[in-house]
Amino acid sequence: MFNNTIKELRIEKRLTLRDFCAAVGFDPSNWSKVERGINPPPGDIKILEKLAVFFGLEGAAKLSLIDEAALQRNEIPADIADNAVLQGALPAFFRAARGHELTREELEKLSEDIKRLHTPDSLIK
Numbered sequence: 001m002f003n004n005t006i007k008e009l010r011i012e013k014r015l016t017l018r019d020f021c022a023a024v025g026f027d028p029s030n031w032s033k034v035e036r037g038i039n040p041p042p043g044d045i046k047i048l049e050k051l052a053v054f055f056g057l058e059g060a061a062k063l064s065l066i067d068e069a070a071l072q073r074n075e076i077p078a079d080i081a082d083n084a085v086l087q088g089a090l091p092a093f094f095r096a097a098r099g100h101e102l103t104r105e106e107l108e109k110l111s112e113d114i115k116r117l118h119t120p121d122s123l124i125k
Contacts, residue, residue: 002041002068003034009055010035024054041069045078 010020017035021028033039042048048069052062070077076090096102
């Protein structure tokens with residue numbers, strides 16, 4: 001989840017919450033609630049991109065952070081929601097998952113298959 005990822009990134013940089021907030025211009029009290037999962041992640045793409053730059057995230061890592069924020073806000077990432085093919089496929093997928101037409105094992109296999117399709121061979125373990 002976004003809140004755990006962002007907190008881990010901050011800790012990896014050896015920044016206190018207050019130092020981090022001072023560096024990026026956030027209110028420490030509100031940001032603490034984001035990191036604890038009390039408040040939702042930012043929805044503004046400019047803020048998320050600012051965070052990605054601050055933490056040196058590029059490419060897939062940057063998109064992953066943006067996607068985690070959207071998912072924690074219970075949203076579908078905007079670039080996916082605008083995709084015409086997925087607009088038809090996602091509702092069918094959600095109906096199948098909600099109606100338990102897919103077992104947990106089938107959902108996990110689907111997730112792993114999708115990850116494998118979009119992961120460079122060098123990163124597959």
